[in-house]
Amino acid sequence: MTHRVMGMETEYAISGRYQNGDSLENSFLTTELILMAAGRLANLPAGGNGGLFLGNGSRFYIDTGNHPEISTPECLTPWEVVRYITAGDHILRDLANRLGKRLGEGFQIEIAKVNVDYSGSGNTWGCHESYSHRIQGRGFFNDLIPHLVSRIIYTGAGGFNSLAPGLEFTLSPRTHHLVDSISGSSTNGRGIVHTKNEDLTGGYYNRLHLLCGESLYSQTAAVLKVGTTALVVALLEHGLADLSTWHLDEPLAAMNAFTQDPTCRATAGLATDLQVSALEIQHHYLSLIESELGAEWMPEWALDICRLWRSTLADLDAAPESVGTSLDWAVKHFFFGKLIREHGFSAEKITRWNEFQDRLFQNLDDTGAVIGPHLLGGLLNPTNEDQIFSTQKNTLLSELGLEREELTRFLELRRDLFHLDTQFNTVGTDSVFQSLQDADVLNHEIPGVGKIAPAMTEAPAGTRARLRGKTIREFCEKEGENLCGWDFVDDQVKGLQLNLTDPLIQEEVWEPIRIRRRNRSRLLSRAGRSTDFLELLHSMDL
Amino acid sequence: MSEQERRRHHDNSDPSCEQGPEDSGSENLTRQRREVDDLLRAGDDIINRVISGDSASFLAAGQQQGGQ
DSSP states (O other): OOOOOEEEEEEOEEEEEOTTSOBOOHHHHHHHHHHHHHHHSOEEEBTTTOSEEETTSOEEEEETTTEEEEEOOOBSSHHHHHHHHHHHHHHHHHHHHHHHHHTOTTOEEEEEOOSBOTTTTOOBOOEEEEEEEOOOSSTTHHHHHHHHHHTHHHHOOOEEOTTSSSOOEESOGGGGGOOEEEESOSSSSOEEEEOOOOOSSTTSOEEEEEOSOOOOSOHHHHHHHHHHHHHHHHHHHTTOOOOGGGOBSSHHHHHHHHHTOTTSOOEEEBTTSOEEEHHHHHHHHHHHHHTTTTSTTSOTTHHHHHHHHHHHHHHHTTTTGGGTTTSHHHHHHHHHHHHHHHTTOOHHHHHHHHHHHHHHHHHHHHTTOOOOTTHHHHTTSHHHHHHHIIIIIHHHHHHHTOOTTHHHHHHHHHHHHHHHHHHHTBSSTTOHHHHHHHTTOOOOOOGGGOOSGGGGTSOOSSSTHHHHHHHHHHHTTSSSOOOEETTEEEETTTTEEEEOOSTTOOSOOEEEOOOOHHHHHHHHHHOSSHHHHHHHHHHSOO | OOHHHHHHHHHHHOTTSOOOGGGOHHHHHHHHHHHHHHHHHHHHHHHHHHHTSOHHHHHHHHOOOOOO
């Protein structure tokens, strides 16, 4: 039995405003949250990249875009990962509630695990996965991609294509922000697979870092996302599967086809010219893994994940009804459909309005006009409306059998749906998902995820996170400027450092404080000659 | 543990059990459709509360730089 070390980073959107609409800068809110965490929670400052390591072994920091981000501690099972993601949600929610009260009556801070921004900015919030492995090179990426492309039928967060001018439901909103199959970028030119391999284990493991996934509420979806992907990585690590005949001809095109189909029947071409559905791809990976279930390298939790995987794929055969209370995208799908009907629209009418916008935008694009997702909203501005409608729109409306007066209602529907999607994903009592959970109409919980409250203060037992958390809780009351990282904790008073390089270490090993690897390489790059290097060493307070 | 949790737990802990005639595919689908109906009914008030808010200002307030 082999241990697999896994973790998840969650980026949170934050906004705060008074009842009169006045708001505060996000930079102020995030700084206050970090200061509050530093004052109220067991923690040590994170060496290197900033933020705090908390007593449960996780890291809380402010990331690119000035938003809060929490990385789970290193975990050994998918259930543990989901438990610590949720613990992070609760930690942040508690801090935000406390900060809101401190900022005065009527001030409300909203924290949301949204995946895309519908304001027209084109921004996204990431949910990055990390899996340890010992595969050399990048050749396995092509064997992994069909899994990542097709798993969205159960891992999709649901929502709308935030880059489309119309109203396009999508199983996985982040799909539309991926532009490549394999990429080293995390902010531009994002890929299905990210080539970053910052192992943080001193070479014990390689680290697969994925940024194509999404934040989820459903425990079924979240456990499956982590569990199935870890098992596929394990399978590829042992080189037991020939997946070359399952390579997709155009992975991004396939992902886009799968994400637009709530019946999960859409197909995509393999390099062999065969057409397959996401369900067929998933069944193939599952069968390969099930055939190896007795192998010594399989994690002890593999059988439980395979059972959940198989039962979910069976349910997806009759999607979307069959998963309408258990998977994020399907729950949203039914509520969005209801709201659309209540606004007096049909799917067919929305398709026509989408076509109107596509052709309108295409025409404007042809004329060299500056276009963007929000241009349609500009039609409500009388000046723009006159200008745009005066040229070509009436003809287009007539061709498509649409009434100009209906446009306002369509735009209101679009705005309400975006608002609703965002409210599904807020963290706290305002969350639509949480309200549905409280009403006992969801069917997504997995018993193995267990209790969340203990995970807010205690680290997972089987990884180095246990020693990190224990040391943080002991040291945070001590004097001294002790720092913490994924692979070390400093004791500045004694001049010692807890070596956490091995991600599975369970024995405390204290060594003289060393120059950390990243500092060392930075020093070496700054010092061209050995004498300069020694001077730099002496000048540093290590 | 709610009835749904119990069912999910049962489904996951023993998925290999044979489905009896009383739990055929069509009955499964009927049950699933009923659950979706219950879901939508329970969500009525929740959704109305959300939509009765000011969607435009909410979305504007939420606009920010985003992440990765």
